[in-house]
């Protein structure tokens with residue numbers, strides 16, 4: 206089953222690789238991955254969708270949480286959350302199909318972002334399955350190009366972030 | 382001293398200042414192009430540097446130093462080939478949770494990414510080989526990163542940390558600005574353990590009829606031997622210690638059983654199979670211990686204490702998970718046990734507990750490890766038994782990997798932690814000799830035996846030169862069976878005795894080899910020579926190489942075939958013993 210993991214991570218070089226390394230070292234293929242800065246520019250929020258065997262799902266979360274740069278990793282599949290994705294679809298269609306395409310776009314609450322003689326570019330957001338359907342529908346009208354953002358997720362729980370307090374650095378020079 | 386820090390220094394000097402503040406007295410390394418500025422600064426430093434003969438051995442020696450003391454071991458290598466040579470030693474430290482800090486030089490920061498001479502992506506290569514790694518970009522961040530590296534290596538579940546430093550950072554000039562605090566908000570160290578769970582654990586311990594302590598390397602890492610002993614004595618618990626924890630409970634303790642697992646003792650494996658409460662302390666249910674996991678301790682409720690939350694529930698779901706420093710948790714557990722005792726009187730299962738201890742003692746006497754000797758040849762067991770006698774539970778013994786390692790673990794007894802040094806998780810051949818260098822540097826007062834097979838010895842043979850030049854009085858024992866013994870054993874038992882690429886011909890003449898390095902050596906092959914030759918080696922004030930030719934076709938028993946249940950041990954050549962028999 207697909208697992209959506211939301212990760213709050215320090216924005217440091219190599220941090221992304223450390224996280225994906227936990228998955229790749231176990232031979233898991235990442236379905237999608239998004240990452241961007243948070244309100245605090247020193248932190249990034251990462252959302253990973255990955256197909257992990259059920260019996261090691263918690264292990265994967267624990268291993269990611271163990272990374273020094275990771276503040277918190279949460280399995281969004283287990284808790285109340287919203288998961289959304291954005292897709293851009295360019296559909297090439299003949300004059301006769303234009304009205305139908307626009308109608309479908311409306312049904313999916315999507316937005317036309319470009320229109321030309323050979324078709325449209327349409328932007329849609331929604332949960333990933335809904336977007337799968339949208340793409341399937343658009344496909345019936347002609348040749349399409351697709352770019353998907355990958356899922357982003359937000360927890361609807363109020364969970365407190367547990368952070369490690371600072372510790373004192375060594376000050377004394379050892380006697381020689 | 383604040384005054385010292387006022388003077389203008391270069392990055393290399395600042396690095397040495399940081400190392401001194403971390404209490405580094407000795408480290409192991411090998412110089413090269415980009416670390417020249419560092420070695421130049423080292424020229425004026427009081428910190429001792431041991432020039433090994435291969436970087437892999439710098440990492441193993443740092444690990445040996447750490448294993449023998451609990452202090453963080455430090456190694457150093459140049460960029461490119463120097464750094465890649467360190468990798469095996471880093472993974473070894475990772476697998477066994479050993480605190481090691483590795484310093485590597487990197488090419489000038491302007492050249493990074495240009496395939497410059499001796500450039501390698503050390504940061505990328507060592508990411509999965511370390512607990513954490515850093516690349517330093519500016520001199521200003523060097524002290525902070527270095528202190529963070531030492532802190533990460535030695536705290537929580539210890540492990541190796543690598544710091545990659547470009548040449549220009551070594552050369553840049555600046556002031557050492559003392560680092561006030563280390564702030565790693567995402568580095569979660571859970572030490573205290575859940576009070577309620579600890580209380581429940583104490584209740585289970587009091588109620589159990591067949592309790593068993595299963596202690597691992599975490600006890601050694603936490604320095605919790607005294608606490609372990611208190612628990613064992615207070616509740617009169619029998620205990621096994623894993624390959625990583627030999628000596629965590631004195632072998633001479635009456636409640637001590639021995640090592641469990643693939644080559645563990647009959648009593649240890651049977652106790653694990655039949656216990657009704659398993660008290661797992663700082664251990665990770667490794668496959669070499671558990672064998673077939675669903676059969677492992679199948680009648681037992683499990684208390685699992687570990688500092689690493691990812692280990693708790695990884696292989697076995699515990700009834701009572703306790704995430705915390707095993708030393709702190711044991712202190713609280715002992716206290717809780719005292720309280721439940723006071724509250725509820727002595728354990729109500731007195732007779733059942735006595736019967737359980739008796740049963741274990743019967744297993745111990747009926748199926749002890751084989752210490753047998755032969756008439757015309759030296760059996761490997763005889764060799765280990767003699768070393769055991771000379772050590773008296775007190776010497777440091779480093780082992781390489783293979784049959785000799787298993788015989789040493791079975792037959793040499795340790796009465797303190799940090800005496801037994803071996804590559805447990807990674808099983809890296811070549812570990813024995815360089816780790817002895819680290820251990821002997823750390824403990825000059827101690828008698829150190831380095832026991833290797835004829836295969837693994839030759840993997841780290843160049844270190845004889847390091848041993849000679851530092852006059853380290855290591856007793857180097859080669860258990861020479863003429864083959865890659867452990868591989869031969871598996872080929873014999875599981876591959877129809879089709880012996881493929883295991884013959885080790887042309888072993889050098891030990892006397893001449895040692896003489897070539899300027900110390901004493903000898904080869905023996907008669908049982909009556911053994912005790913006297915070992916005594917001679919121990920008497921020798923300097924290093925000594927003793928090549929002991931042993932029976933070539935001896936197998937290590939008991940043996941649990943890979944993936945089998947641990948009560949289904951093969952006890953000797955074609956004489957299987959089943960459980961419940």
Ligand SMILES: Cc1ncc(C[n+]2csc(CCOP(=O)(O)OP(=O)(O)O)c2C)c(N)n1
Pocket residue numbers: 781782783784785786808809810811833834835836837838860862864865866867868
């Ligand atoms: C670096 C490395 N390569 C290969 C192995 C696989 N291996 C495990 S034991 C062993 C045989 C070791 O032979 P020797 O050093 O003579 O020790 P013995 O088993 O004979 O005591 C080998 C090849 C290993 N553990 N480490």
Ligand SMILES: [Mg+2]
Pocket residue numbers: 834835836860861862863864865866
């Ligand atoms: Mg051998």
